[in-house]
Amino acid sequence: MILCADPETPARERTTGALSDAGFDVVEAGSLAEAYEALDEHPVECVVTEYTLPDGTGLELVDAVRERHPDAACMLFTATPLDDIDTDAFGSLVAEYVHKDDDHDELVGIVEHALAFRSQTAYPLPANESARVNALEQYAADPTELGASLDRLTELATALFGVNAAAIGIIDAHTEEFLSCHGVSFDPMDREDTVCTYAILDDRVTVVEDVADDPRFADNEGLAAANIRFYASAPLITPDGEAIGTFCIYNDEPRTFASRDRELLSLLGDEDGTTVAASSHPRRGR
Amino acid sequence: MTDDYNFEGLPLASLRPGTTVLVAGPSHAGTRHLAFRMLSGPPTEGAILVSTNQRAGRIADDWARSGFELDKERAAILDCVGDDDQNVPAQVLPVSGPSDLTGIGMRYSDVYRTFRQSGVERVRTGLFSVSTLLSFGDLKTVSRFVHTLVGRIDAVDGIGVFCIDPGMHDEQTVSTITQFCSARIDVRETESGQELRARGIPDQPREWMNFDVETE
Numbered sequence: 001m002i003l004c005a006d007p008e009t010p011a012r013e014r015t016t017g018a019l020s021d022a023g024f025d026v027v028e029a030g031s032l033a034e035a036y037e038a039l040d041e042h043p044v045e046c047v048v049t050e051y052t053l054p055d056g057t058g059l060e061l062v063d064a065v066r067e068r069h070p071d072a073a074c075m076l077f078t079a080t081p082l083d084d085i086d087t088d089a090f091g092s093l094v095a096e097y098v099h100k101d102d103d104h105d106e107l108v109g110i111v112e113h114a115l116a117f118r119s120q121t122a123y124p125l126p127a128n129e130s131a132r133v134n135a136l137e138q139y140a141a142d143p144t145e146l147g148a149s150l151d152r153l154t155e156l157a158t159a160l161f162g163v164n165a166a167a168i169g170i171i172d173a174h175t176e177e178f179l180s181c182h183g184v185s186f187d188p189m190d191r192e193d194t195v196c197t198y199a200i201l202d203d204r205v206t207v208v209e210d211v212a213d214d215p216r217f218a219d220n221e222g223l224a225a226a227n228i229r230f231y232a233s234a235p236l237i238t239p240d241g242e243a244i245g246t247f248c249i250y251n252d253e254p255r256t257f258a259s260r261d262r263e264l265l266s267l268l269g270d271e272d273g274t275t276v277a278a279s280s281h282p283r284r285g286r
Numbered sequence: 287m288t289d290d291y292n293f294e295g296l297p298l299a300s301l302r303p304g305t306t307v308l309v310a311g312p313s314h315a316g317t318r319h320l321a322f323r324m325l326s327g328p329p330t331e332g333a334i335l336v337s338t339n340q341r342a343g344r345i346a347d348d349w350a351r352s353g354f355e356l357d358k359e360r361a362a363i364l365d366c367v368g369d370d371d372q373n374v375p376a377q378v379l380p381v382s383g384p385s386d387l388t389g390i391g392m393r394y395s396d397v398y399r400t401f402r403q404s405g406v407e408r409v410r411t412g413l414f415s416v417s418t419l420l421s422f423g424d425l426k427t428v429s430r431f432v433h434t435l436v437g438r439i440d441a442v443d444g445i446g447v448f449c450i451d452p453g454m455h456d457e458q459t460v461s462t463i464t465q466f467c468s469a470r471i472d473v474r475e476t477e478s479g480q481e482l483r484a485r486g487i488p489d490q491p492r493e494w495m496n497f498d499v500e501t502e
Contacts, residue, residue, distance in 0.1 A: 092427040095392070113440070122433070124462060214458055
């Protein structure tokens with residue numbers, strides 16, 4: 001869903017028309033207030049906004065979007081010269097700028113590219129990201145069916161490694177959801193806030209001996225709130241080779257992880273991947 | 287499809303349009319010289335250089351000394367340091383500072399548009415340097431900026447040359463930034479001169495190779 005914010009109705013309709021013709025679903029807003037409403041109601045993946053809105057600016061809107069849908073592609077589409085746009089106070093937002101005139105081809109091209117390549121995420125994507133997300137839909141297993149067998153695995157892992165907690169997470173396009181947690185409880189998290197987002201870039205076991213000492217996670221409030229200092233995970237790989245999630249263990253103290261531990265965690269990841277895949281096959285066959 | 291970008295006088299294979307290379311090396315003359323040379327294409331191509339820690343006049347001088355003939359029609363410098371430099375033979379665009387990543391990105395898009403309007407379709411983009419951005423902003427923000435700029439360069443079939451000094455950052459930081467780029471060139475100084483080694487560039491040898499640093 002693309003959110004198009006522009007106070008001038010004819011201009012907004014032309015922009016919306018061009019985006020709809022390119023095959024996108026668009027929701028319109030004439031003000032910041034209307035745009036905020038749309039953000040609450042729709043899974044917005046892209047925002048195309050004028051700079052001057054009756055009750056604020058397009059950069060204020062981008063700020064709100066980054067809070068709610070951090071991966072969204074944001075573009076200012078405006079004829080306002082850059083000299084008149086105060087970006088300094090919004091320096092960390094990052095957004096595209098497309099000069100507004102009667103031609104919408106440039107805008108449509110940039111929107112298409114940004115959505116296809118997800119180029120405004122704050123984290124690197126696996127090289128095969130779209131195949132990975134497609135695989136995920138295929139293996140979307142029934143969590144209640146799986147729950148018991150996965151819970152046994154996370155409980156075993158906690159005891160085996162002598163850590164506080166273990167969890168099995170599935171990483172979709174924008175969030176990580178947990179199929180099983182032992183010793184910890186996680187709600188779905190934005191992908192940019194999880195360690196697993198980085199772990200699936202590697203097909204081997206990932207170990208972060210101390211998250212507070214890693215520049216990627218040192219400022220992460222979620223990890224601090226859950227009292228997590230040590231992280232290790234093995235990727236869950238589908239039979240087709242796509243990493244759809246992780247088997248992870250956590251501890252409240254930093255620690256090291258021996259090579260035998262890595263082997264064992266890797267086995268658990270394989271076991272878990274097999275369980276998830278096996279439980280999904282009947283659904284696929286139907 | 288447009289043609290590959292070539293690097294005359296450098297031991298580097300040509301790059302496919304849409305490629306961004308991270309040039310990693312100590313911020314001495316060798317690394318910068320290599321990056322300047324990679325930015326300097328034939329007269330039909332444009333170049334946009336984002337200068338995070340040097341005034342436009344100074345960076346224009348260094349760029350010219352690497353053998354490039356600057357010209358307002360096809361060279362632009364986004365100056366994050368902010369002094370108004372007169373008589374720079376390039377378009378100079380102000381950005382409020384190296385922490386204003388939103389401003390840098392938007393200025394970039396705007397200059398690119400003016401180049402295209404004047405018929406310059408092929409553009410090389412330099413970012414000197416990611417290290418400065420990292421010293422003013424957090425990794426997450428700089429990551430989003432680098433990812434967006436890499437995406438924009440890909441969308442317009444340009445090439446990107448981004449510099450980083452790996453000695454200034456944690457290994458995880460450098461590796462994260464590397465993952466946004468399609469290729470990486472490491473630079474080192476040896477007793478026999480400057481050497482480069484590339485990864486992720488098709489048809490490019492993987493060994494260390496010597497390159498000349500000549501200044502005019």
